[in-house]
Amino acid sequence: MKEKQVRSTAAKQHIREILEQSGTALSQPEIQEQSEGVCDRVTVYRVLDRLLQEGEVHKTIGLDGMTRYAICKACDHDHGHQHDHVHFSCEVCGEVTCLDKVIPELKLPRGYRLKEASYMISGVCPTCN
Amino acid sequence: MKEKQVRSTAAKQHIREILEQSGTALSQPEIQEQSEGVCDRVTVYRVLDRLLQEGEVHKTIGLDGMTRYAICKACDHDHGHQHDHVHFSCEVCGEVTCLDKVIPELKLPRGYRLKEASYMISGVCPTCN
DNA sequence: ATTTTTTCGCAACTGTGTTGCATTAATTAT
């Protein structure tokens, strides 16, 4: 029944910083590469899980099936998260960015109840264009 | 320079049949389960690759990162494929279905060039609702 | 029937992600 308290550790702060200053969605290998052995592989996964649980980040599955994590920016924590924005994967530089303002409209057929949405598109980003 | 000719094999026909009569998007493990050891695991992957190449099926990445394949229905082979329809994953029965007629509209910010799109949503399907 | 080309099965491998457990570090209580 006890609430698990949030603890601030070196690994967590470091990983959060990497995500913040990258501004893009990163996978565990990408984070690992940038952190130059600050902590174990497994710890990265566990920290990301915690950040996800605590609502600091959200995750997205790429077209390659790889899970990436990005800092939550455009979501209102008080009124529930909004993670139905589009994620863009650049074929050239490989970066995955949150297009926070692009929220597609769609009308589901009768009978379908929507809970979670994931819009992933790929192409060429403005920098590589 | 030689065109690789299309060959009809037992495994291929069987897998195509499974996909056709299921009507949903299936993963290799799901196909394997239904085929009761008709062929090897690797063969399933290779057949699916071929069917994909030949334009008979398209693939979609689930929220679980799993690749699933579905028969192409609503795509015009002559005028290029249209695989930008929505895929729906039911949280209850686990089925992944093509919502061929649901094609979300979105306007990308200036500078982004779109090539591929993947819209994956989850919730409860009409049958399980 | 023989040759050619594609497909198959098997084994081995890669890479992401997970789990158990003993150790370490952060928070809380004394």
Add this chain to the structure above:
DNA sequence: ATAATTAATGCAACACAGTTGCGAAAAAAT
């Protein structure tokens, strides 16, 4: 400040989707 408590970490081992190399088998072409 010290001890007790609780959560986080590292390591090894595991699970499992997906891939690759290669010799054997099966199609299609001759």
